[in-house]
Amino acid sequence: MKKLVMMTAALALSAGFASAQTVVRMGTEGAYPPYNFINDKGEVDGYERELGDKMCELAGLTCEWVTTDWDSIIPNLLSGNYDTIIAGMSITAERGEVVDFTQNYIPPAASSYMGMTADANIKGRISAQIGTIQADYVAESGATLLEFATLDDTVAAVKNGEADAVFADKDALMPFVTESGGEFVWAGEEVQLGGGVGMALRKTDTELRAKFDAAITTLKADGTINALITKWFGDQAVLY
Amino acid sequence: MLESCADPKSLEGLAWTLCYLTTGKQVLFYWSFLTVLTLMAVTAPIALAFGFGGALATRAQFAPLRWFGKGYTSMVRGVPDIVFFLFVPVALDQGLEYLRHKVLCPDWTEPVRQGSDFVVCAAAKLPLSSSPQSVHELYGFVLAVVAFSVVFGAFAANVLAGAMHAVPHAQLETAEAYGMSRRQVSRRILIPQMWVYALPGLSNLWMILIKATPLLFLLGVSDIVYWARELGARKSQIYEYPHPDWRLWYFLALLMFYLTMTKVSEVVLRRVTSRLTRGQATMAGEAMRKAGG
Numbered sequence: 001m002k003k004l005v006m007m008t009a010a011l012a013l014s015a016g017f018a019s020a021q022t023v024v025r026m027g028t029e030g031a032y033p034p035y036n037f038i039n040d041k042g043e044v045d046g047y048e049r050e051l052g053d054k055m056c057e058l059a060g061l062t063c064e065w066v067t068t069d070w071d072s073i074i075p076n077l078l079s080g081n082y083d084t085i086i087a088g089m090s091i092t093a094e095r096g097e098v099v100d101f102t103q104n105y106i107p108p109a110a111s112s113y114m115g116m117t118a119d120a121n122i123k124g125r126i127s128a129q130i131g132t133i134q135a136d137y138v139a140e141s142g143a144t145l146l147e148f149a150t151l152d153d154t155v156a157a158v159k160n161g162e163a164d165a166v167f168a169d170k171d172a173l174m175p176f177v178t179e180s181g182g183e184f185v186w187a188g189e190e191v192q193l194g195g196g197v198g199m200a201l202r203k204t205d206t207e208l209r210a211k212f213d214a215a216i217t218t219l220k221a222d223g224t225i226n227a228l229i230t231k232w233f234g235d236q237a238v239l240y
Numbered sequence: 241m242l243e244s245c246a247d248p249k250s251l252e253g254l255a256w257t258l259c260y261l262t263t264g265k266q267v268l269f270y271w272s273f274l275t276v277l278t279l280m281a282v283t284a285p286i287a288l289a290f291g292f293g294g295a296l297a298t299r300a301q302f303a304p305l306r307w308f309g310k311g312y313t314s315m316v317r318g319v320p321d322i323v324f325f326l327f328v329p330v331a332l333d334q335g336l337e338y339l340r341h342k343v344l345c346p347d348w349t350e351p352v353r354q355g356s357d358f359v360v361c362a363a364a365k366l367p368l369s370s371s372p373q374s375v376h377e378l379y380g381f382v383l384a385v386v387a388f389s390v391v392f393g394a395f396a397a398n399v400l401a402g403a404m405h406a407v408p409h410a411q412l413e414t415a416e417a418y419g420m421s422r423r424q425v426s427r428r429i430l431i432p433q434m435w436v437y438a439l440p441g442l443s444n445l446w447m448i449l450i451k452a453t454p455l456l457f458l459l460g461v462s463d464i465v466y467w468a469r470e471l472g473a474r475k476s477q478i479y480e481y482p483h484p485d486w487r488l489w490y491f492l493a494l495l496m497f498y499l500t501m502t503k504v505s506e507v508v509l510r511r512v513t514s515r516l517t518r519g520q521a522t523m524a525g526e527a528m529r530k531a532g533g
Contacts, residue, residue: 022362023370031470033478038470040248040480041264064373068460079334079358080365081460098356152473156485175476202357 023062024208026052027082030067031150032172034232035088035197038067047232048086051105054224055215071130071149074098077202084201084212088169090133090194100203102212104196105225107238111137114173115158115165115187122188127154127163133194134167158184171233248480260481269467273497275381276453276464283388283449288442290393295400309397316394324391325455329383333366340364377461384459392449399441404430406437408521436516436525443509450501468494 028036030044039045044065056063066082077085077099091101111134113122123143128135130147138145146163148154155176157163165187166173176184201209219225226239245251245259260266297309316324337360338352345361352360362368367375407430415425456463472487517524 025369031473033476037478038265042268043264062370064369066373066376069457076460078356079330080337080360083369150469150473152469155474156487159485175478176474179476179482202359204354204357204359 023064024056024084025064025066025082026056027066027068027073027077027085028087029070029073031070031152032088033175035169035172036086047106047228048088050232051219051225051228052086054219054228055212058215058218059211061211069149074200077200080202083205083208084199086199088172088197089200091196091198092133092194094136095200098203099200100206100209101198101200102209103216104198105216105219106197106229107240108192108194108196109238110170110190111167111193112170112173112186112190113165113167113188114155114177114184116184118185118187120165120187122165122167124164125162127157127166128168129154132168134169137191137193138167155184171237174234256481260483263481265467265471268462269464269471272462272464272467275461276456279381279385279388279453279456280449282385283392284446286385286389287392287396287445287449290389291396291398291400294393294397295404298397298401299404313394313397313401316391317398321391321452322455322458325387325458328387328390329380329459332383332386334358337364337366340366380460384456384461387459388449388452392445395445396442399445400434400438402441403434403438407433411521433520436513436520436522439509439513439516443505446505446509447502450498450505464494464497 028044028048030036030038032046034046036044036046036048044067049065052063052065068076068081070087073085073087073089074095076082085099088106089095089101091104095101113120113126115122123141125146126138126141126143127146127148128138129151130149135145135147146154146157148157151168151172154163154166154168155173158166170190173184177186199209199212201212216225220240229237229239244255245262248256248259251259294309294312297305298313300306300309337358341348341352341360341364344363348361350359352358367379411429411433412425415429416422420428454463454465457466468490469487472485472490474485475482513524514528517528519525519529
């Protein structure tokens with residue numbers, strides 16, 4: 001044990017000191033297209049990847065992308081495994097007690113129910129991804145909440161009949177509706193939730209947060225963010 | 241990557257399948273099998289060493305060492321594995337970072353714990369933020385090995401302690417009558433003979449270890465189950481290789497892998513058992529002697 005610990009320490013020491021430039025580790029989920037996903041090359045891709053790289057370039061930072069479980073994405077940020085969360089995370093007051101958000105880089109967007117039929121019972125059994133604002137909303141709506149670790153699992157639950165409908169970001173469910181050939185359809189009304197999507201950082205990292213905030217302001221002003229939103233979310237997406 | 245795979249959406253049938261199976265993401269899946277095999281190969285001997293130390297400690301004459309050995313085995317065996325898999329790496333990681341922080345940044349005045357944040361100076365980060373992703377992954381892997389070894393070591397300690405008790409006492413007394421010291425008795429009589437008693441228990445542990453490897457994902461290491469889920473999930477047109485939900489097929493592949501591992505282990509363990517049984521004062525050893533083995 002002792003030897004192992006020493007070895008680990010030695011390994012980390014020898015690996016580290018060579019370069020001391022600031023590297024910002026960007027934490028994401030990698031399972032929420034088109035926000036962020038792992039493409040066929042095995043790299044992080046999506047709207048947030050492209051936006052994140054642009055922000056890092058603008059702020060003069062070297063950024064490295066890391067994926068993690070959605071479930072433990074905030075604890076891992078707090079314990080310092082990476083420096084930012086850029087994973088389609090909606091800005092809410094509850095999360096704001098633990099982490100600090102930048103200004104939003106996606107305007108507040110609709111959440112929707114998706115079922116096998118348009119008259120699916122949205123007060124019945126509703127699946128949602130664990131720890132999302134949609135899960136909180138379902139719990140308060142009086143429906144029975146079925147929580148799953150990933151978006152894919154929530155959709156699979158609808159398909160195999162475990163849930164009557166899934167409730168998630170409309171943009172994330174969009175590909176399922178458009179490509180299922182009528183198998184999945186929208187159900188119920190759209191709901192406006194959260195204060196848009198922002199990057200989350202540790203409360204102690206105020207300097208880094210200011211840098212990203214400034215980068216988002218610039219990219220909003222020069223139209224880059226709008227162009228990216230249209231590219232990844234389609235023409236009907238809400239713009240700034 | 242093959243050149244003909246440049247435009248996957250235009251491909252069909254076998255060509256599509258071939259290209260699909262050689263994408264960068266698939267290759268990561270294949271490598272994760274090696275990760276799992278390496279984990280087992282590295283963890284097994286370390287856990288066995290932990291177990292051996294623990295078993296000797298529980299038999300030690302020096303009381304504090306004995307308490308430590310007993311405390312270790314009963315505590316780890318009593319707490320759910322998953323708690324340990326979550327606790328050991330986090331505690332180890334933060335403990336090491338805290339120590340490095342104290343040594344490397346003595347001028348730092350702010351507290352390490354600020355609210356829910358764990359903040360150490362940049363030079364104390366483990367691994368450093370600037371080190372490449374591969375170092376981070378290796379570090380996570382090492383933490384995983386330690387966590388697995390701590391847990392499986394405690395079980396192995398109990399198995400080995402039981403095996404030590406099972407060696408016929410008359411043999412140890414005879415050795416002492418021949419004038420051997422306590423240490424010589426342990427080394428020459430007890431330890432060579434206990435393995436045959438320990439083997440059934442240890443082989444159980446090995447089988448459990450094989451099946452426990454998906455816990456790797458809890459520790460941030462992308463293992464075969466993670467990649468099977470990720471690759472098998474329905475892929476929309478945003479991906480280069482869209483496909484419906486294929487998790488069933490990916491999990492079938494995993495099933496084959498685990499069954500093969502189990503079969504190979506059984507064959508190897510049977511050989512080791514018969515090797516260790518030879519000349520032992522057990523029923524199986526006696527049967528072997530009579531058969532002229």
